[in-house]
Amino acid sequence: MTSFLKYYSMALTTIQFGQCGNQVGHEIFSTLVKDIIAPKPGISLHDNDEYVQSACSQWFEHNDGLDKLCARAVLVDTENKVVEELLRKQSSNSQWMYNRKSCAIGSGGAGNNWALGYQRKGPELLESVSEALRVENEKADRLAGILSITSSAGGTGSGVGSFIMENIHDEYSKKTFFNALVLPFEEGEVVTQSYNTLLTLAKVWSVSDATLLLQNDHLNSMLLNLLHYKNVGISDLNSIIALKMAGSFQPLQGTTFSPNMTVSDIVSHIAPHPAYKFFSIKSSPHIPRESKKFEGSSQWNILTKHMRQMLRMNSFSPDSVAVDWELKQPSSVPPSMHSLQQFWCSVSNLLLTRGPGLSNAQCKPSFDFLEKANHPRWVPQEAAFTHCHQTRRFNDQDKFACLVTNNSQVHIPLNNVVEKAWKMFTHKAYLHQYTKYGLLEEDFVDAFVKIETVIKAYRELNV
């Protein structure tokens, strides 16, 4: 395998914050490994080796002595239960592991309180996180960037995550610095989730190059409607996140019809303007386990058209998502074209397709995606849409497509958060819990201003 050293790609170090971040991170690495060792890559041995080398060096440490892959990850939490559980699970895993030394664990939890996490627990953990991160990064020949994974609902991921990201980002200002943020169920997971989410959004907006927003409600709907789950567990939600992220950030390849892109390229492509830094990932197909073997694989052009439909909005009331195409299976029946059909205005879209049998002649996704009205005028056409491809089968599926998209739809979840947080704030509810750790009312106002500005910018894209 050493002969393929030339294919070593850039390394990405992941920081997993809090219960959610750690569980999601674990799921992502598991998915990556499953993909890496998949028995039927559908491409030549040589090409597969190249893919495997590239994926391994991006996500895992290079170590000669061990027969296990070791994740380039730093695990951060304010209590040890979750990380202990993960490490315990890992000890019996024969394919990959975490580096036990790359854990920074506090105690006592962050009490679902952003202020406690940001003002107290974050500073307590900063040194050990920086040190663990430094050790991880030194193991990389070339570091591409840092990926932080956190949820916004609680106190650790949101507060500690915000503090650490804010304090290390200068050190890595020349690297790609992006994060995945899991937004809580809107019906409630944590009573103070709107405050925590608002404060987190405002911080990550300032420090990261781009932020992937993941909505638990939406992931839950995918599992219920698309995969026909009767019972959804947290790990099921996480498995969808892992598929979306692995499907987007595993190595791509240059082809006659599409450029190659690294993770850094993707991040800088998807957030080309400092006012628009939130993106999401749509993916398809997600096929129920029981019907997998009966499912005839659809055509590439059907799949890419389907991906395009995911940018559709309900033209009659722009603020509601009446038809969500990500909750449907791709179908050869063409969607009824309505004259009032409208699409979310996108700052940038990236279509990533994975699987054999795609050629330029067969489908021209850029045809579908590049309608002028769907992009603000200031975005040059060649930057508005990019199609990238990898011929290797992903996740043991013949075809898998991810649409990495930065579009105006994101104003809806952001608006819901601000709406709820503002109501609580005007009643001064729960403020004493935050001010007791030194956060000021002005800090809340600053966060409101920042996110209201973002919402306005996104909302006005479609006007």
Place this chain on the structure above:
Amino acid sequence: MMSEFITVQVGQCGNQIGSAFWPLALQEHGIATSKPVSQQQRSRYNDAFHSFFSSPSDTSGASYKSLHDLENAKVKARAVLIDMEDSVVARFRNGPLRKLFDETLLLTNYPGSGNNWAEGHHAHGSEYASGIVDVVRRAAERSDHLHGFLLMFSVGGGTGSGLGTATLKLLADYFPEVDRFVTCVYPSGHEDVVTAPYNVMLATNVLLEYATCVLPADNKSLLDICAYLQNRKESAESAKAVAAASPYEDMNSIIVNMLLNFTSGSRFPGSLNVDMSEISTNMVPFPKLNFLSCGLTPLGFSSSHILQVPKQVEPWARDHQLLKIDPLAGTLLSATLLSRGSVTLSDMRYNVSRLQARGRFTPWNQDAIKVGLCSVPPNGHPAAHLSLLNSTSLGGFFSHIGGQFDRMYRRKAHIHHYLQIDGFSNSEFLDSRQSLYDTIGHYQQLANSQDAALDRLQVM
């Protein structure tokens, strides 16, 4: 590295709750006391053992199967026992769990408080303050990650009510960073303590001021729950499950089950952990609104007989509350649902939406629900659910306390017993009363609060 808790049991009632607490806590960790423990695989959760117990040698809890093992390893309960009279604490000293309690953490043999809050709070409170702090500090020194105090006492009498709340103040002074959860028992009104209305009012006011969260129970609710359990078929089993003969034992077990469920998220792993420190952030929207109505499903006790728990549960229902109020009749300021055992996220989402449909949430936080999933079920059940509700119905509960107080104070009945205590003066009655009525007013205001018409910030 698990969160650690120290129980502080004050007075007769507090120590009776304690005597129900420890056998059940041991059972949760797979250690048989008097009856067989249902065979569940608990060895994975050895760490959790240290939440309630300390051992000088850091043997993992795995090796402990019986009281004998605990004795050999010199394992001690993280418990501070305080009582004026010796009787209840003496039972610990002579009972089967005697080796579990550290003699140096017992404070006893003092004269009683004569059902007088002022005597317990001011006279004994100041006399034994340094002794109490010493004992608690000794217990705290044996913990690495002290997370919270669980205080247990009744508020009707003199010792628990008076000295218990004095202890609470001391903890707030000396351990300001450690959460103080109080579970206290309110009298039903039929007890023979004439001065209970005074004691209740004075104690309640300290609780509002100094506790992180209060998990109250009242004797009437507990009696009704016991009666309900007795009328069910499987209750014969349930009733037998609690060994001792005292009628209070059953009632105390209900409180203990609540406490074990309440702390489960801090002790055991789960897919949605709830640490104790999260409870007050989620549940207390304004200072002093720290009383939470607790509801349990199933209500039955731990026993060898496994009770089925339906997917559709209503721990928030009126007859499942440890306090005689109907929380859903008022406006809900916040809610927490903690589920243990075989409960999936979908079950949880289902219950959340049912609570959303049933309850009337405050207009400024329609989604004020905190959820927790702990993977370890309680002993004897496949699953259990605990709801904590901060409802404006609690205002009615406080009004009742104020009314009872006023009725007696108007006649100045018995007040001379209080006024003769050094450190207590009539103004304390009046100030406490005023403060209680302010809180009642706050609840009323929140019950009627309208959606804010304040516009969101406009950005240019």
